[in-house]
């Protein structure tokens with residue numbers, strides 16, 4: 317077979333474009349609503365990766381004109397303290413979105429906290445009400461990462477109708493909502509995971525392959541159907557031969573780019589879209605809460 321070089325799906329560029337649109341929307345709505353949109357990102361402890369993500373989110377908020385009400389709590393913060401903070405943010409009219417940065421330290425119960433967020437402010441789309449709406453195919457706030465993947469596929473006019481889509485990974489943050497969104501777009505879906513038997517045979521059938529495992533090199537060229545669309549949601553930090561730290565996905569990029577038709581890079585693919593859909597959800601909540 318002829319060597320084929322995949323078209324790169326540029327998440328950074330699309331994120332930039334959507335952020336400009338959001339900025340314009342905010343400029344238009346703000347005089348009518350009388351305040352900017354507000355987002356509260358809650359982070360507990362000192363996980364350096366989480367701290368970097370939170371900084372990225374706050375920087376993006378500032379860029380488009382969303383006010384940040386974020387708080388950084390020490391590791392010892394109790395469940396009750398956080399529940400009180402969420403209750404106060406639920407009541408705070410200036411706050412349109414609340415996000416609890418995951419993972420939380422072990423002594424905290426993330427599920428209980430997520431359940432306490434007002435579903436109308438649940439910009440992460442992780443509250444059971446919003447997940448239930450997704451299952452039912454009703455409008456609602458959608459989880460940022462899979463929502464961003466759908467937006468990328470739409471931008472590149474990748475049709476999903478009747479296609480075989482395989483999602484590797486079944487997390488509540490990515491895999492499960494991803495599969496439901498693909499189903500909603502009339503793809504035929506398979507959800508696989510780390511313990512799936514003959515994973516390579518399952519993957520080989522995929523017209524659309526979405527991988528969200530966090531294992532570098534999991535997907536190699538031999539596993540991928542020629543002409544497939546490959547979306548890499550995995551993000552791992554590795555040290556290369558020169559001792560440099562870098563980010564890699566689940567996909568062996570250099571080999572898969574020779575068989576796939578479309579491929580997302582890491583970094584610069586899905587990651588920037590995750591942050592952008594968080595901003596999008598916050599602006600959606602802002603206009604809905606203000607009934608404009």
Ligand SMILES: Nc1nc(=O)c2c([nH]1)NC[C@@H]1CN(c3ccc(C(=O)N[C@@H](CCC(=O)O)C(=O)O)cc3)C=[N+]21
Nearest residue numbers: 369416417418419440460583584585586587588590591
């Ligand atoms: N409640 C909650 N919601 C989340 O959405 C959530 C979370 N917790 N915990 C952690 C994961 C991870 N996540 C990313 C966001 C942005 C990039 C991103 O912007 N990545 C850039 C690179 C950034 C860099 O250079 O470090 C890229 O891929 O190009 C990646 C990953 C959101 N998460």
